[in-house]
Amino acid sequence: MTRSDTAKSRPRGGLADKRRAILTGALTVFARDGYTRASIDAIAAEAGVSTRTVYNHFTDKAELFQSVIQESANRAAEAQIAVIDRHFHKITDLEQDLIEFGIAWATPMTAEHAKHFALVRQINADAGHIPKEAIDAWQQAGPQRVRRELADRIRQLADRGLLRGDDPERTAIHLVLLVSDVEPSYSAITPTEEEITEMVTAGVRAFLHGHARDS
Amino acid sequence: MTRSDTAKSRPRGGLADKRRAILTGALTVFARDGYTRASIDAIAAEAGVSTRTVYNHFTDKAELFQSVIQESANRAAEAQIAVIDRHFHKITDLEQDLIEFGIAWATPMTAEHAKHFALVRQINADAGHIPKEAIDAWQQAGPQRVRRELADRIRQLADRGLLRGDDPERTAIHLVLLVSDVEPSYSAITPTEEEITEMVTAGVRAFLHGHARDS
DNA sequence: TAATAATTGCCATGCACGTTGTATTGTAGC
DNA sequence: GCTACAATACAACGTGCATGGCAATTATTA
Numbered sequence: 001m002t003r004s005d006t007a008k009s010r011p012r013g014g015l016a017d018k019r020r021a022i023l024t025g026a027l028t029v030f031a032r033d034g035y036t037r038a039s040i041d042a043i044a045a046e047a048g049v050s051t052r053t054v055y056n057h058f059t060d061k062a063e064l065f066q067s068v069i070q071e072s073a074n075r076a077a078e079a080q081i082a083v084i085d086r087h088f089h090k091i092t093d094l095e096q097d098l099i100e101f102g103i104a105w106a107t108p109m110t111a112e113h114a115k116h117f118a119l120v121r122q123i124n125a126d127a128g129h130i131p132k133e134a135i136d137a138w139q140q141a142g143p144q145r146v147r148r149e150l151a152d153r154i155r156q157l158a159d160r161g162l163l164r165g166d167d168p169e170r171t172a173i174h175l176v177l178l179v180s181d182v183e184p185s186y187s188a189i190t191p192t193e194e195e196i197t198e199m200v201t202a203g204v205r206a207f208l209h210g211h212a213r214d215s
Numbered sequence: 216m217t218r219s220d221t222a223k224s225r226p227r228g229g230l231a232d233k234r235r236a237i238l239t240g241a242l243t244v245f246a247r248d249g250y251t252r253a254s255i256d257a258i259a260a261e262a263g264v265s266t267r268t269v270y271n272h273f274t275d276k277a278e279l280f281q282s283v284i285q286e287s288a289n290r291a292a293e294a295q296i297a298v299i300d301r302h303f304h305k306i307t308d309l310e311q312d313l314i315e316f317g318i319a320w321a322t323p324m325t326a327e328h329a330k331h332f333a334l335v336r337q338i339n340a341d342a343g344h345i346p347k348e349a350i351d352a353w354q355q356a357g358p359q360r361v362r363r364e365l366a367d368r369i370r371q372l373a374d375r376g377l378l379r380g381d382d383p384e385r386t387a388i389h390l391v392l393l394v395s396d397v398e399p400s401y402s403a404i405t406p407t408e409e410e411i412t413e414m415v416t417a418g419v420r421a422f423l424h425g426h427a428r429d430s
Numbered sequence: 431t432a433a434t435a436a437t438t439g440c441c442a443t444g445c446a447c448g449t450t451g452t453a454t455t456g457t458a459g460c
Numbered sequence: 461g462c463t464a465c466a467a468t469a470c471a472a473c474g475t476g477c478a479t480g481g482c483a484a485t486t487a488t489t490a
Contacts (some may be wrong), residue, residue: 021417022422032343033343033344034249034251034340034341036249036251036252037344040328094427118343121336121339121340122338122340124336124340124399125249125333125336125339125340125341126340127335127355127401128247128248128251128333129248135401139401161428162427162428163426163427163428164426164427165426167417170414170417171421171426172392173397174417174418174421174426175426177392177397178347178389178393179393182392183386184230184339184342186342186350186354186427191257199385202382202385202389203389205421205425206386206389206425207425207426208238208425208427209424209425209427210420210421210422210423210424210425211378211379211386211389211390211422211423212377212378212379212423212424213373213377213378213379215374
């Protein structure tokens with residue numbers, strides 16, 4: 001009685017894109033439960049697919065996980081780079097444009113991307129039990145790629161004399177830190193649009209001028 | 216043959232402080248393996264204690280975990296508040312003293328405190344499977360308490376005219392973000408003392424003056 | 431040293447889960 | 461409709477693990 005009631009709509013048909021369904025379901029379950037807790041049965045159910053089919057597409061739970069984090073990294077990186085490109089193309093009023101960038105950066109947190117960040121937390125916690133090659137590949141496809149992109153944009157702003165030009169990599173890190181929310185989703189409180197704006201504004205001001213009195 | 220060879224030195228005696236031994240061992244194992252992966256047997260072995268004794272002191276794996284994170288939060292908070300008190304007492308040269316504070320803040324990362332931060336990552340990842348009360352208690356005993364302490368110190372600096380006085384809570388968050396290392400221990404690379412100094416210096420400069428050209 | 435409490439070893443139970451084999455069935459293209 | 465192949469249902473195996481029960485053993489205390 002535990003098998004047939006978990007899968008609500010299994011029309012039993014639909015060949016072909018099972019693999020994508022599995023990856024999507026696995027993302028959901030891995031992000032929610034973590035690697036060890038996540039059971040293949042739960043993933044299969046979430047994907048609307050038989051357990052056996054999962055093993056038909058992926059040899060291992062481990063390989064499935066690595067595929068999931070790789071795809072997650074790629075998708076998230078695409079999205080974030082899109083945000084970067086969109087907002088750094090037309091910088092005229094530095095502070096105002098950075099604030100708009102920060103809002104766009106911090107806002108998508110509310111929808112589908114929440115899963116990606118939950119997965120990132122799982123990776124951070126489980127890093128000691130994930131093969132180093134997988135971690136490296138993930139880092140390179142995700143965070144590092146985005147950071148390099150942002151650093152390039154910052155370098156361009158420095159060339160235009162709008163920012164200091166020393167160590168654009170670290171400057172990029174600082175910017176991202178200051179416009180991102182702390183507290184990853186405890187108590188499931190979604191910050192309002194106003195709170196995001198306020199946080200981002202404060203972050204951008206700190207990024208540009210710092211907190212010293214005389215600045 | 217799996218039971219007797221894991222515990223190397225079990226002199227079989229030594230009543231009394233078993234509870235502390237269990238807590239310490241549990242911290243090690245939980246921090247390394249996470250809640251689900253961590254087995255009671257592994258914890259008992261790490262603590263040099265029989266499996267049965269664990270259940271003699273704690274009813275559940277869950278209760279043991281909550282005790283561990285609570286103690287971890289308390290210890291880490293004490294240590295961090297000590298660092299805050301030590302460095303914010305004698306602020307004369309703001310930038311130089313903040314840099315020294317940041318170095319002291321980021322350096323202990325190398326020893327015993329690594330476990331605490333690994334545990335924090337586990338909590339962040341597993342938050343959805345930990346009772347809300349436990350999360351709240353942990354937050355209050357740990358991060359929130361430290362942040363409030365730091366905010367108080369920042370408020371005092373603002374009163375002395377050294378920092379802007381708007382929203383000291385967020386200012387505290389910004390300071391901590393900027394002097395902390397990103398990348399939680401992938402590839403087990405321990406940053407050198409020089410690297411820490413460089414990162415902290417850049418962070419404090421950004422905290423005080425920002426990255427804008429004209430500042 | 432006697433009595434009380436804590437610790438241990440060992441066994442046992444029950445469950446959840448990864449993984450595989452196999453026979454069956456649905457689907458796509460001829 | 462027939463064939464080749466993917467998907468499924470079902471069952472089964474092995475394992476790891478949380479948890480509990482005793483009885484023997486050791487430490488603490490009076």
